[in-house]
Amino acid sequence: MSTAHIRALLDHIDAELPRESWPHWTEGWPQEIEAALLDAAFSARATYGTPATGVRAVITRWRDHRAAPLDDLTALAAYADEPEGLLTVLNNRQRVPGNYTTKAEAVATAARSLTELGCTTSADLRDDDAQRSAVVAVPGFGAATWECFAMQLGVPTTASRAVVCDFIAEALDLESPATTTQAEDLVAAAAARLEVTATTFTHAIWRYQRRQQRAAGAR
Missing domain, CATH: 1.10.340 (Endonuclease III; domain 1)
Structure with missing residues (x-):
């Protein structure tokens, strides 16, 4: 993934879940x-x-x-x-x-x-x-409860990884979901630019995607 991909991801973050208004820019509850x-x-x-x-x-x-x-x-x-x-x-x-x-x-x-x-x-x-x-x-x-529980403790699951990959694909307008490796590399690079941990960035993305999924299900 290129510098242009990182810039596109950061622009998407600014538009969709800016840190000044999105309450989930935290690491969750590590060791709690x-x-x-x-x-x-x-x-x-x-x-x-x-x-x-x-x-x-x-x-x-x-x-x-x-x-x-x-x-x-x-x-x-x-x-x-x-x-x-x-x-x-x-x-x-x-x-x-x-x-x-x-x-x-x-x-x-x-x-x-x-x-x-x-x-x-x-x-x-x-x-x-x-x-x-x-x-x-x-x-x-249900499954969402488990995913949220694990996410708060920094325990990745197959489903939570998929959610992040989908977010990356949407942010970059990819034709197919990003791979886990691509997503992890982009998250790490973008988190460094944002001066937050990759865990914090991943948590914010996961919460955002869950809200979008719930909103889509309500329609």
């Missing part, structure tokens, strides 16, 4: 598996908000409650049988898509399922069938 799971659940069909509102406010309330690093799912799993306590802590009664249960209860259930598989900290997360199934099997969660 609890925050990542809360984000994946509470960002579904919701306004992401500021640090004091929306999804991030939920995570802030949990952080204040824990008063500890958010990298131990057993803390959330402890509420699986008594979700009302977690509802009180998070002060958010949003329900999952399909209205099966509250997002808080779904988070606690997923956390327990993951811990039963030995996935307790961010270092334990793998994009494997067992862990993925533990999340998507929770009523109201």
